[in-house]
Amino acid sequence: MSIILSPGNYFGKEQQVSENASFRLNITAYQPDVQIREHYHENAYLSLLISGSYEERSKKTESGVVPGEVLFRPAGYSHANHFQAVGGKCLNIEFKPGGLQELELDHLLPRTAAIYKTGTFDYLYRLLYAFVQDPGSSLPEEHIINWLCEYTNDKMPERLPWLPKAKQILENEFDTHHTIQSLAARVFVHPVYLARAFKEREGITPGEYQLKMRVRKAMTLLFTTTLPVTDIAFTAGFSDASHLVKCFRLFYRATPHKFRTLLKS
Secondary structure, X not given: OXXXXXXXXXXXXXXXXXXXXXXXXXXXXXXXXXXXXXXXXXXXXXEEEEXXXXXXXXXXXXXXXXXXXXXXXXXXXXXXXXXXXXXXXXXXXXXXXXXXXXXXXXXXXXXXXXXXXXOOOHHHHHHHHHHHHOOOOOHHHHHHHHHHHOOOOOOOOOOOOOXXXXXXXXXXXXXXXXXXXXXXXXXXXOHHHHHHHHHHHHOOOHHHHHHXXXXXXXXXXXXXXXXXXXXXXXXXXXXXXHHHHHHHHHHHOOOHHHHHHHHHO
């Protein structure tokens, strides 16, 4: 008989966690040579194997899982696991039914269990990096929605009258972090529709666009003011100076301080 795991519960030791009304993320570590008996979870979830390896057994299949691979397990999917000699570590992304229904995302979840080879979904690896770097960031939520977008194939219309307003919000409101849900509510479209259309038309996600606008604002302030880098960071919407420095270096291959020194020379 399968063990039932209630929402938020996993075998193994939880090392890091973050959640909101729609999703729960955690990183869980497993000891070497652990046998996990047959069980199922009340909520559907994704599990990305970060390190180690294990065997996944269900009534119909038995598969080896290696680092980088992603498993989707629907709610009530019964399975057992055996972690190998080195143990393992997983990123789990749990879908909360109530939050998904409120956002009208619940119908997008796959209905059957599946294993995806390493590299299949870019957004999930970006999510892993963002979550490890900053557990409190709302950016992982964007990557989850972008993963859900992979299952929708609706053709985008030629005209998107809401897109200029969405871009204007991201370009001008530096003191607010806009999630896909909050942005979609402002322009009166579905969040998944917004995420797909924005990426298709602009080539980057709304979160990446917002970051680009903040770095651009910081660049403008470096040219036009003598504000300290810390003040520039807060004015441009960054949480602190170190966050600005890291993002600025990604765009311009230099720190704000080095760039300002270059301007003065």
